[in-house]
Amino acid sequence: MRAIVLPGFGGPGVFSCEEVERPRPAADQMLVKVAACGVCGHDLLNRAGHFPHTKLPAVMGHEIAGTVIETGTLVTRFKPGDRVAVIQRLPCGLCSLCRAGRENLCVSGPGFYGEEVSGxxxxxxxxxERNATLVPASIPLKVAAVLSCAIGTGFHALRRAALQLNDAVVxxxxxxxxxxxxVKLARLLGLRTIxxxxxxxxxxxxxxxxxxDIxxxxxxxxxxxxxxxxxGEGADAVIEIAGKPTFGSSVRSLRAGGRMVIVGNVDPGSVPLNPAMSILKELDFIGSAHATLADLKKVIDLVARGDIEPEIAAFLPMEKAAxxxxxxxxxxxxxxxxxxxxGSDG
Ligand SMILES: [Zn+2]
Ligand SMILES: [Zn+2]
Structure with missing residues (x-):
């Protein structure tokens, strides 16, 4: 198959377009022809070498939608021709996290697209069947590709923040x-969004x-x-998407008893945290990783109903990855x- 290959970590110019071996599905897997793949901030970090566990040469990309081409003998819920979107990871389906519906945290399965799994x-x-879901005909595959990450990530984070109507969220x-x-999801939830x-x-x-407010x-x-x-009170929660650059001010934005949901860290590294502040204000620090299959299904429903419109800056042919x-x-x-x-279905 054709692929944009990352031969070694580096700048945007390192990609090369190559013929590589097509991934082979196991009995419980299916082969999906990729229609589109979103480019994520996570990809930029991976390309630059911040995830040293990535097996090189790598085929990156975890925001995927496409069409099922063939199914393994154990796959019963999908058939060739089905239009599907997937979550960022291929989970095992058997571990305690997978059984608890937290397959976004599974480390026993094949792994993350673009890192352990060809993306x-x-x-x-x-x-x-554990990471894919059908895409309704009303949503083009090139839009469906970004639903797990670009919308599902915030959906998961807001779920972790457990906010109520009119709560203030930064x-x-x-x-x-x-x-x-x-921001769009917070509006749908009836939150005061800063x-x-x-x-x-x-x-x-x-x-x-x-x-x-902005x-x-x-x-x-x-x-x-x-x-x-x-x-004068502070916000009920912060959804921390920037990470290190904003973290200090984010913590100080919280009211006593507030929740910090940490979703992103654009500038990898540690942040200073004064334990006294989190003790005296009883602050909750909550991590939020990607999205689960249940999140993706709910996001697809929201988009299909027109409750949230995905924002896509540009569609580019795969060769323009750099x-x-x-x-x-x-x-x-x-x-x-x-x-x-x-040539892939739009
Ligand atoms: Zn992503
Ligand atoms: Zn698992």
Missing amino acids: GYGEYVVAS ITGASGGVGIHT AISSSESKVERLRSAGAT IVSPDMNFHQKVRAMTG EAHAAMEDRSTSGRVVLTYQ
Whole structure:
């Protein structure tokens, strides 16, 4: 099959277009012809070498939708011709996490697309009944590709935040691919949404996504404004999508008893945390990883009903993977960039 291959870690220019062996599905897997694959901030970090467990040469990409081509003998719920989207990981289905519906955390299965498993920058991937779901005809596959990550990640994080109607939530990195959809979901949930953005140019977009308040904070110092907007109390939760650059101000934005849901870390590394503050204010720190299959199914329902509209900055042919990475790296895009395979169902 054709694939955009990462031969070694480096800048956007390292990709090469090659013929590689097509992944072979096991008895409980199916072969999926990739229609489209979203480009994620996670991909940029992986390409640059921040996930050293990635097996090189790698075929990256975990935001995948396509058509089932063949099914293993143990697959009963899908058939050739089915249009499917998958979650980011191929889980085992047997471990205690998988059985608890937390297959996003499974480390016993084949693994994460683009790291342990050949990903969607290739023409074919393997998938299973445990990580794939049908895409209704009303959603094009090139849109379905981003639903697990660009929308499902925020969906999962808001579920972890367990907020109530009219609670105040701060969303950092709000104008990025995950952030903008998290703002839309927060609006759907009836939350008071305070979006943090580093640039004035993103304000209009955040407002039309449904943000109640927008704080433009190039210096990533926004907690005083959050407190002023919440009657001096602070927010009920922060959805921390930016990570290290915003973390300090995010913690200070929380009210006593507030929850910090950590979803992203654009600039890998550690953050300082004063234990006294989390003790005295009884702050909850909650991690949130990707999305589960249940999350993806619910996101597909929301999109099919028109309750949330996916924001996609550009569709590019797969051969332009390097260009997509370069554009995302200098933040010249708003929303997801999706790579498509020509001839695949839209
Ligand atoms: Zn992603
Ligand atoms: Zn498992």
